[in-house]
Amino acid sequence: MRYLPLTEADRRAMLDVIGAKSVDDLFRDVPPSARLAGPLPLPSHQGEMEVERAFTRMAGKNLSAGCAPFFIGAGVYRHHVPAAVDQLLLRGEFLTAYTPYQPEVSQGTLQMLFEFQSQVATITGMDVANASMYDGATACAEAAIMACRITKRNRVIVSGGVHPHYAETLETSLRFTEMEADVLPPDPLGMEDMIGRVDSKTACVVVQNPGFFGTVRDLRPLAALCHEAGALLVVMVAEPTSLGLIESPGAMGADIVVCEGQSLGMGLNFGGPGLGLFATRDKYVRQMPGRLVGQTADVDGRRGWVLTLSTREQHIRREKATSNICTNSGLCALAFSIHLTMLGGTGFGRLAELNHLAATRLEQKLRAVKGLRVLPQSYYNEFAVHLGDDADAAAVVDALADKGILAGVPASRFYPTWPELKPVLILAATETNTEDDMDRLVAGLQEVL
Amino acid sequence: MRYLPLTEADRRAMLDVIGAKSVDDLFRDVPPSARLAGPLPLPSHQGEMEVERAFTRMAGKNLSAGCAPFFIGAGVYRHHVPAAVDQLLLRGEFLTAYTPYQPEVSQGTLQMLFEFQSQVATITGMDVANASMYDGATACAEAAIMACRITKRNRVIVSGGVHPHYAETLETSLRFTEMEADVLPPDPLGMEDMIGRVDSKTACVVVQNPGFFGTVRDLRPLAALCHEAGALLVVMVAEPTSLGLIESPGAMGADIVVCEGQSLGMGLNFGGPGLGLFATRDKYVRQMPGRLVGQTADVDGRRGWVLTLSTREQHIRREKATSNICTNSGLCALAFSIHLTMLGGTGFGRLAELNHLAATRLEQKLRAVKGLRVLPQSYYNEFAVHLGDDADAAAVVDALADKGILAGVPASRFYPTWPELKPVLILAATETNTEDDMDRLVAGLQEVL
Amino acid sequence: IEEKLIFELGNPGSVAVDLPEPAPFDLERLGDAPRRGRVALPDLSEPQVVRHYTRLSQKNYGIDTGFYPLGSCTMKHNPRLSEKVARLPGLADLHPLQPQKTVQGALEVIDTLAHWLKALTGMPAVAMSPAAGAHGEWCGLMAIRSAHEDKGEGHRKRVLVPESAHGTNPASAAMCGYTVDPIPALENGRVDLAALKAKLGPDVACLMLTNPNTCGLFETEIVEIAAAVHGAGAYFYCDGANFNAIVGRVKIADLGIDAMHINLHKTFATPHGGGGPGAGPTVLSAALAAFVPVPYVVHGASGLELVEGKRDGAKPFGRVKGFHGQFGVFVRALAYIQSMGSDGLRQASSDAVLNANYLLASLKDELSASFDGPCMHEALFDDRFLKDTGVTTLDFAKAMIDEGYHPMTMYFPLVVHGALLMEPTETESKDTLDQFIAVVKGLAAKAKAGGVEDFKAAPRLTPRRRLDETLAARSPVLRWKTAAE
Amino acid sequence: IEEKLIFELGNPGSVAVDLPEPAPFDLERLGDAPRRGRVALPDLSEPQVVRHYTRLSQKNYGIDTGFYPLGSCTMKHNPRLSEKVARLPGLADLHPLQPQKTVQGALEVIDTLAHWLKALTGMPAVAMSPAAGAHGEWCGLMAIRSAHEDKGEGHRKRVLVPESAHGTNPASAAMCGYTVDPIPALENGRVDLAALKAKLGPDVACLMLTNPNTCGLFETEIVEIAAAVHGAGAYFYCDGANFNAIVGRVKIADLGIDAMHINLHKTFATPHGGGGPGAGPTVLSAALAAFVPVPYVVHGASGLELVEGKRDGAKPFGRVKGFHGQFGVFVRALAYIQSMGSDGLRQASSDAVLNANYLLASLKDELSASFDGPCMHEALFDDRFLKDTGVTTLDFAKAMIDEGYHPMTMYFPLVVHGALLMEPTETESKDTLDQFIAVVKGLAAKAKAGGVEDFKAAPRLTPRRRLDETLAARSPVLRWKTAAE
Structure with missing residues (x-):
């Protein structure tokens, strides 16, 4: 058993020091009725080669994104991750460290997180960001709860352009509380109107930009509406690379910005772990959930970093904390931060341009598919298309998968009870898509439609 | 250009400090006739994604060992390498360090090499080992040269059981020198007899154990014969895992032991880089080629390591050096050393048993192939087989490759001018071969023979 | 060696990711909120990025670098497979x-x-x-x-x-x-x-x-x-x-x-x-x-x-x-x-408990054990052994850093005074525990012998010595800003 | 932190590679030279191995950890791709x-x-x-x-x-x-x-x-x-x-x-x-x-x-x-x-030469340049600037270690006295060179101001201080031996 250093001789010697006859003695506080006499009837230990074979076999049952023309987005995006990211991530000093509670031996993690917070605040246009949440969906729910806490109101309006999984997570989070969520119907055309919905009971409006079906909106009018009503505007960004080309939520008046950070540094990983980014205004910082790193000085006056403002957190405030969150996504934050550092301001903008360009190119090519129409007026790297009134997008996706093409996500997967969304398919294109990928998708669609 | 930090503004500022108008000025010592005005007509720089695509395309043209029942050996062996090896190897402090000329900032490399030397000396049964050579073939040639230097004789007898590439490399190395190589004919049955060949002009006899065709020999009689004649016995081990089950060359009387270390830690890599192991007796250490790490103390009396006995080496002794070698295979030595450390004495022995067991199992199964006979009487994890008088092993291998089976190496690839070797195929089996692999090989052979 | 922030390392125009120059395109499809101007992130080359994060990592302690007996956190070896x-x-x-x-x-x-x-x-x-x-x-x-x-x-x-x-x-x-x-x-x-x-x-x-x-x-x-x-x-x-x-x-x-x-x-x-x-x-x-x-x-x-x-x-x-x-x-x-299997998992918990009891038994005379054994996977001590020494649990923890160890969990659980909670896990060898025990005993003896000054000054060998947490909380600096900001 | 040799860490019966127990078999096919007994290598578990090599690596300096101006060795960034x-x-x-x-x-x-x-x-x-x-x-x-x-x-x-x-x-x-x-x-x-x-x-x-x-x-x-x-x-x-x-x-x-x-x-x-x-x-x-x-x-x-x-x-x-x-x-x-391309390779050599000339120009007044510029990819100095200071090229190089740099090549080429050969390569930033130049100038000034003692004592901040090479060569210890051997 390669992970266990003790030998039988060690165990014997240690028991002697302890004064116990056997390891079983050490478990004497366990009620006899609950003790297991020996290993459970499950497989025994295996060598690396055997385990690796088992995983290779399971991996072989999947069609991986890199082996197919790939146009799936809907909250998780495929981007090229520079090789340096993962190699740095694997450094044991990062990988095998705990939460940086002991700052003197954790300046690496702490400085990295301070840089991460700074990067997140910069791209979102906000004052301050925390050191990460589990994922975009939970960050979005936490933002709604925080808005209720700040406004002392209980009503959360959720745009129909918010990712349905996020909306569900948010609803679930409020389910047994005083707070309530008003989730608007799906909005494939991006025509949703908030006027008249926001009132004096509204704690916040939660919108996603670009929206779930692709629409990119100028949020300034909505921000003004919210602020006039004493409500906060929470902006969710599911694809943060869009911030290289779209005005930041902060600049458009958002009070809280949450993002799913998976797009940078992390790859797909079947959707988990994700990386929740969470940013807000300075004035709300003490209402914020999650860990924060702050700058300070050591006894010699040298600049350094520590975890700070922890009186918001559960380990100090217990049931009065701003959240129950403890473990965050530190390693994912590192991946995100390295990738963003490698891009720099210049590369971040250029990457966004390449993504938008890929999507406009895809739109052009899709004109060859009869009956298909792109739904949103504006988009970044993703848009919903309508395949024709009789089309079943799920069946189309299924048929194309058999041809080795991963052709987006049918809207019906999220909205099974909305028949008018049956022909709607959500397609994403990124810098990883070649002309050939797009041609194969178009040819595939022409065949199966 | 992602590897170049200087910006245009930097370049301008630096030229100002230098007092040069342009970078071209700095190249003014180059004769004008030899200056290139601009980039050569070759492709321009590319992003990671593009380069990665190009390599993925080239990789896709190969049938990798892991995707086929695989029985090729003949000097390069497929073993399972624990995942920790490569992840440790990738640590920048190992990967991006130079030769440890500055011991104070190189104790990591130095201690690792000291451990490596100790491990190599231990498994070969010798007193001392160097810090690595390029590969087994060049180590073997260096051993012959060293033997000539020690004995002040010029004749090197090379057994017919030595890997033909090693024999060729050795012959090439002696080609323009006073030394001469007497390479015996290939010895598929392991029946070669040295009696009468070793005489007072013989500097050394070079044998391989297990031999190229598989035979495992007790070298004690040969060692006695050599020593009686004042010659040295050089033992080459192409498959060092065999040392877990076979008596060490040192214990059998070898004077110099060389190995190809690829078997541990390194994977196949299309045969390069390799790792030359080189071990000898204490009394010959000052005649040894290659770098050596020695233990010493620092000014505070603490144990530490340095490069030592460098008066043997080219950078001190120039044309009088024991070899011209400078760059070695440090990183490969690290991989080898980590793998061997992970195996430990217990695992090293067990690995050898599993290999031998795989080969005996293969022999059993091959009995089902009509006309096939195993040639050597004894073997470790590899043996030559005779496929029948009319068979062409090369054609058989070719036909099996079309079926996705990598079925050993035809002897004719090495000995094209020896018609009697045309039906001979060299097969290896290791711990990586499953029963199913073997059954597929046997079925394949039955089909094509 | 100091390591600057990425914002201080950047050099506008450097790049660590070579992206093709996008073909010209209009922003027609982008809607009415295009970003104006470049995002204010620093530009670095790959060599700078690799060195930056390598150096940062060197300021961290991980399981890979040493014993990490942080109670309630189960800091065991992370398999490479x-x-x-x-x-x-x-x-x-x-x-x-x-x-x-x-x-x-x-x-x-x-x-x-x-x-x-x-x-x-x-x-x-x-x-x-x-x-x-x-x-x-x-x-x-x-x-x-x-x-x-x-x-x-x-x-x-x-x-x-x-x-x-x-x-x-x-x-x-x-x-x-x-x-x-x-x-x-x-x-x-x-x-x-x-x-x-x-x-x-x-x-x-x-x-x-x-x-x-x-x-x-x-x-x-x-x-x-x-x-x-x-x-x-x-x-x-x-x-x-x-x-x-x-x-x-x-x-x-x-x-x-x-x-x-x-x-x-x-x-x-x-x-x-x-x-x-x-x-x-x-x-x-x-x-x-x-x-x-x-x-x-x-x-x-x-x-x-x-x-x-x-x-x-x-x-x-x-x-x-x-x-x-x-x-x-x-x-x-x-x-x-799957690597451990049913037998290995049972052995792991057995060894984890054995290791913890070994720490408890070995240290109970020098430190003050909060409860009698047997314990399960972690050993709890409180600060009675530091009474009248002037040394606090925090000081004791910081002194361990200079000895090459990550400190145990301090001041948790709250039910004992000045808690020191040690969880060795099953992936530590007896050799490691023995060295650790010797060091902890040595520190306890030193505290009792009046070595309070040394404890107050610890850690000395870290990239930073004790950091001012009050300052950080009183005037929060939570992100990098240019001098102008 | 000291790191033992693997031979001192081993614990017979530990294993870092789980191999199946081989089925019983006879040695009939193995010939007449089977090994008798176990090979005397230490047994370690995976956690011990990973920590051992991680710690060893921490005693090394690499390009990833800092500037490595080792002349004639072209220590440039190694791309991760x-x-x-x-x-x-x-x-x-x-x-x-x-x-x-x-x-x-x-x-x-x-x-x-x-x-x-x-x-x-x-x-x-x-x-x-x-x-x-x-x-x-x-x-x-x-x-x-x-x-x-x-x-x-x-x-x-x-x-x-x-x-x-x-x-x-x-x-x-x-x-x-x-x-x-x-x-x-x-x-x-x-x-x-x-x-x-x-x-x-x-x-x-x-x-x-x-x-x-x-x-x-x-x-x-x-x-x-x-x-x-x-x-x-x-x-x-x-x-x-x-x-x-x-x-x-x-x-x-x-x-x-x-x-x-x-x-x-x-x-x-x-x-x-x-x-x-x-x-x-x-x-x-x-x-x-x-x-x-x-x-x-x-x-x-x-x-x-x-x-x-x-x-x-x-x-x-x-x-x-x-x-x-x-x-x-x-x-x-x-x-x-392929990443650099024809244009990038030309730019690389241009930057390598530019960086070397920048070092030469920036240091020629404080150190003694052996030849006038322009140089190509490396800048050569000799030890005339150390004349009468008592500081040797070796001392100077060792002092650089404490400043966080790998020393330049010393005493090569042989054609100048006490050579210091610096090759910055194209993958170093101007910022790195400027810091290096400042440090070298500072050391040169210190040498000239009579700081010889400090130089003789360098390096101080490394896992080992100056090592005795003569001892190593006089009584070579080239492998680990048990006390009994």
Whole structure:
């Protein structure tokens, strides 16, 4: 058993020091009725080669994104991750460290997180960001709860352009509380109107930009509406690379910005772990959930970093904390931060341009598919298309998968009870898509439609 | 250009400090006739994604060992390498360090090499080992040269059981020198007899154990014969895992032991880089080629390591050096050393048993192939087989490759001018071969023979 | 060596990612909110980036670099095989929304891991999606509340939590709309069963108990506790943070537990990564099984099936995160579990407990052990041994840093004064423990011999010495700003 | 923190590789020399191994950790993409003796790299198999000797080598059966053309010249030198160790060179790995092309073909190593080359030369520059600036360690006194150079101000301080032994 250093001789010697006859003695506080006499009837230990074979076999049952023309987005995006990211991530000093509670031996993690917070605040246009949440969906729910806490109101309006999984997570989070969520119907055309919905009971409006079906909106009018009503505007960004080309939520008046950070540094990983980014205004910082790193000085006056403002957190405030969150996504934050550092301001903008360009190119090519129409007026790297009134997008996706093409996500997967969304398919294109990928998708669609 | 930090503004500022108008000025010592005005007509720089695509395309043209029942050996062996090896190897402090000329900032490399030397000396049964050579073939040639230097004789007898590439490399190395190589004919049955060949002009006899065709020999009689004649016995081990089950060359009387270390830690890599192991007796250490790490103390009396006995080496002794070698295979030595450390004495022995067991199992199964006979009487994890008088092993291998089976190496690839070797195929089996692999090989052979 | 911030290293125009110059295009499709101007992030080249993060990493301590006896955190070795298989393209390069027939292997990973978790705990169901321990607690409480609501007992809103509990317990309860009622401990570090019984009543939703508890002790009366809780119509939630002590030696179901989260990153050896990610699957009893949140994996007609919505018989309480759980963590945990096997997991918990008792036995004369042994996976000491030395628990911890160790957990649990909580885990060798014991004894002797000054000055050998946490909180600087800002 | 040797860490019975218990078998087939007893290697578990090597690595300095201005070693950034593509199973998991139709992609890697090397140097042929620079030198000399033998001029056995040459040059010549005749340098650091001409004669096989030379200077009269050498019936070997200075700015063929090895690990950015592996492909002129050793790749009827034996028209001088060359290094070098492209490679050499001249210009007033500029890729100083300070070049170098830098090359080349040779490479930023310059100036000032004691005591901040090399050589301890041994 390669992970266990003790030998039988060690165990014997240690028991002697302890004064116990056997390891079983050490478990004497366990009620006899609950003790297991020996290993459970499950497989025994295996060598690396055997385990690796088992995983290779399971991996072989999947069609991986890199082996197919790939146009799936809907909250998780495929981007090229520079090789340096993962190699740095694997450094044991990062990988095998705990939460940086002991700052003197954790300046690496702490400085990295301070840089991460700074990067997140910069791209979102906000004052301050925390050191990460589990994922975009939970960050979005936490933002709604925080808005209720700040406004002392209980009503959360959720745009129909918010990712349905996020909306569900948010609803679930409020389910047994005083707070309530008003989730608007799906909005494939991006025509949703908030006027008249926001009132004096509204704690916040939660919108996603670009929206779930692709629409990119100028949020300034909505921000003004919210602020006039004493409500906060929470902006969710599911694809943060869009911030290289779209005005930041902060600049458009958002009070809280949450993002799913998976797009940078992390790859797909079947959707988990994700990386929740969470940013807000300075004035709300003490209402914020999650860990924060702050700058300070050591006894010699040298600049350094520590975890700070922890009186918001559960380990100090217990049931009065701003959240129950403890473990965050530190390693994912590192991946995100390295990738963003490698891009720099210049590369971040250029990457966004390449993504938008890929999507406009895809739109052009899709004109060859009869009956298909792109739904949103504006988009970044993703848009919903309508395949024709009789089309079943799920069946189309299924048929194309058999041809080795991963052709987006049918809207019906999220909205099974909305028949008018049956022909709607959500397609994403990124810098990883070649002309050939797009041609194969178009040819595939022409065949199966 | 992602590897170049200087910006245009930097370049301008630096030229100002230098007092040069342009970078071209700095190249003014180059004769004008030899200056290139601009980039050569070759492709321009590319992003990671593009380069990665190009390599993925080239990789896709190969049938990798892991995707086929695989029985090729003949000097390069497929073993399972624990995942920790490569992840440790990738640590920048190992990967991006130079030769440890500055011991104070190189104790990591130095201690690792000291451990490596100790491990190599231990498994070969010798007193001392160097810090690595390029590969087994060049180590073997260096051993012959060293033997000539020690004995002040010029004749090197090379057994017919030595890997033909090693024999060729050795012959090439002696080609323009006073030394001469007497390479015996290939010895598929392991029946070669040295009696009468070793005489007072013989500097050394070079044998391989297990031999190229598989035979495992007790070298004690040969060692006695050599020593009686004042010659040295050089033992080459192409498959060092065999040392877990076979008596060490040192214990059998070898004077110099060389190995190809690829078997541990390194994977196949299309045969390069390799790792030359080189071990000898204490009394010959000052005649040894290659770098050596020695233990010493620092000014505070603490144990530490340095490069030592460098008066043997080219950078001190120039044309009088024991070899011209400078760059070695440090990183490969690290991989080898980590793998061997992970195996430990217990695992090293067990690995050898599993290999031998795989080969005996293969022999059993091959009995089902009509006309096939195993040639050597004894073997470790590899043996030559005779496929029948009319068979062409090369054609058989070719036909099996079309079926996705990598079925050993035809002897004719090495000995094209020896018609009697045309039906001979060299097969290896290791711990990586499953029963199913073997059954597929046997079925394949039955089909094509 | 000082390491600048990336914002101080940048050089406008450098690039560490070569991207093609985009073809010219109009912004027509981008809508009416295009960004004006470049995002103010620094530009660096690859050599600068690699060196920056390499140097930062060198300012960190990890399990790979030394012994990390941080109590309640289970800092065990992270297997390298797990990192390798997690990077297989067939597992890493999968989108969660691919057609299910193209991800059967991924669903098999989830299903196989779920099988192990159920078998190891003896529980009939598991919610796989919680992202971390606290998230799993909340998930378990949501299931409990759903079950009560389902039975028409929605009025049960009081949750009993021992004083020694992790802060996440009361916080999770609060996020579920519950109120928290603390229960006291006995002198022997266990729950006071009588006090517990007195607190039980028709408004109690559940008891949240950590077992082995945060003092490193097994709750000896747990079976009686479960009976009392169930007798009062409440459920029994167990915080599984310390599951590593008992895997393969105790089945959770046999203790009468209704819900327990499992910190895969602790018990099953996935990396903590400086704060996460973790994963907190929550096993559930038959009473709660129907309420498992979506999505979950079932065996269907055409293979494995991911259930994302309503389905006959199930009453999912909702969805707890974006996609299907911490898949990357699942892969690593399953690789560990399959490597260890049933025999290895039992041996691991045995060794973890053995190592902790060895520390306790070896140090109990020099430090003040809070409770008599045997302990489970961690050994708890308090600061009585430092009485009148002027040295605090904090000082003692910082002094350990200079000796090459990560400090133990300090000042937790709160039920003893100046706690020092040590969890060696099973992946430390006797040699490591012996060296550690010698060092700790040496420090204790030094403290008692009046070496307070040295302790106050520690650590000395770190990139930074003691940092001013008050300053950080008083005038928060939470991001980099240019001089102009 | 001290780190024991693995032999001191082992614990018999531990295991870091779980192997199945072999089925019982007899040793019948193993011959008559079975090993008796276990090999005396220590047994460790995976956690111990990972921590051991992690800690050892922390005692090392690498490019990733800081500036490494080691002259003549071209310590440039090692791209991470190269490490990634080298691990693609389709390239890493290939056996050299697979049927050629199953390795066409691997042969394409070799062929494409060969194409680039030939195009960048303007040379018609390249021997790909040499394993390192010195091996490439020897390969070039073997080709030269073969050509002479082929022409019936086997009597040419004298090789001219400048005094400033790397030690490998004379050593390689000796291994080829040649005698070495040194040629002197001029005051300006270049070869003395007149002296060279005087040494040429009918017994001279070749001139071995490093260009740019080991003083970091371009040999201004190289075209005349080539003409003189050829005029005498000899060949011109160039040591290409410093090729990084001129890639894309000078074609080797235009200089009249007949053979030159290329250190892929220097010029094309593959990792040095604490001593290797390297790769030393040797480009050859038309006169030598026929003698390329086996194996080599040609375009055949059914794709790429690996020639391993005799073939019409070719006169290979033999085989220089086991298989087909340092394939793993080829993959990395080609990934670098394709990433940089023709424009990037030219920019790299330009920046390398610019960085070196910036160092030279910035330090020439404080240190003593051995030659006026411009230099090529490295800047050479000697120890005149330390005169009467009591500080030696060695002391100065050791003091740099405490400032966070790897020292420059010391005492090489031998043609100046107490040499300090600095090669910054193109992958260092101006910011890094500026900090370095400030530190070096500070040290020079300190030396001149009488700070000799501090220099003698350096380094102080390393895991070990100055080590006793004499002791190591006088009583060599070259391996671990038990107390009993």
